[in-house]
Amino acid sequence: MSTLMVYESMWGNTRAVAEAVADRLGEDVTVVEVSDAPARLPAGLDLLVVGGPTHAFSMTRAKTRRSAVEQGADPAHVERGIREWLDEVEVTDLVDVATFDTRIGGPMQHLPGSAAKAAGRHVRHHHVGRLVASESCYVDEGQGPLSAGELGRAQAWGESLAHRDRVGPGGGGGPDGAV
Numbered sequence: 001m002s003t004l005m006v007y008e009s010m011w012g013n014t015r016a017v018a019e020a021v022a023d024r025l026g027e028d029v030t031v032v033e034v035s036d037a038p039a040r041l042p043a044g045l046d047l048l049v050v051g052g053p054t055h056a057f058s059m060t061r062a063k064t065r066r067s068a069v070e071q072g073a074d075p076a077h078v079e080r081g082i083r084e085w086l087d088e089v090e091v092t093d094l095v096d097v098a099t100f101d102t103r104i105g106g107p108m109q110h111l112p113g114s115a116a117k118a119a120g121r122h123v124r125h126h127h128v129g130r131l132v133a134s135e136s137c138y139v140d141e142g143q144g145p146l147s148a149g150e151l152g153r154a155q156a157w158g159e160s161l162a163h164r165d166r167v168g169p170g171g172g173g174g175p176d177g178a179v
């Protein structure tokens with residue numbers, strides 16, 4: 001199974017989730033930060049996984065990324081997020097797509113708004129591919145760390161994506177998995 005994983009991350013929490021998910025997706029996985037993501041999806045791709053932090057209840061924007069930099073994040077990540085990449089990426093074949101995000105857990109977990117769900121809606125409306133799953137992982141606070149157990153949950157989600165023929169469309173989502 002050939003997989004492309006595209007992520008963005010201001011403080012590294014989403015990157016850690018991306019790597020944990022990719023760890024369980026088999027041998028042929030390319031993991032790229034969004035600024036290095038290809039302008040066109042490679043031919044023969046079986047699965048595209050896209051992830052980013054939730055900012056202002058959705059995918060990041062230049063303005064929210066600048067706000068993260070004002071809070072101490074690396075300015076290298078301001079230029080481009082998954083929203084901009086999904087807007088522009090050229091698609092030829094209809095691939096399976098899974099989306100994920102990181103966002104604040106605890107009592108905030110029940111607030112609406114998720115970059116994974118927003119990215120999933122974009123994938124469906126703009127025909128980027130066939131949305132098969134969406135998932136959220138949680139951080140304790142804005143800059144992290146990831147909440148206890150979240151990397152294990154990310155790995156389990158990766159495994160469910162790798163075996164998605166067995167779990168069926170939309171399978172692999174947790175409590176927040178439905179899009």
Ligand SMILES: Cc1cc2nc3c(=O)[nH]c(=O)nc-3n(C[C@H](O)[C@H](O)[C@H](O)COP(=O)(O)O)c2cc1C
Nearest residue numbers: 009010011012013014053055056057102103104142
């Ligand atoms: C400008 C800004 C807006 C945010 N808005 C939300 C939000 O609406 N909901 C939420 O749960 N977390 C929100 N967060 C927290 C981020 O989701 C958190 O910083 C992110 O998961 C950390 O991942 P990263 O290290 O990969 O950037 C926001 C953070 C920033 C900087």
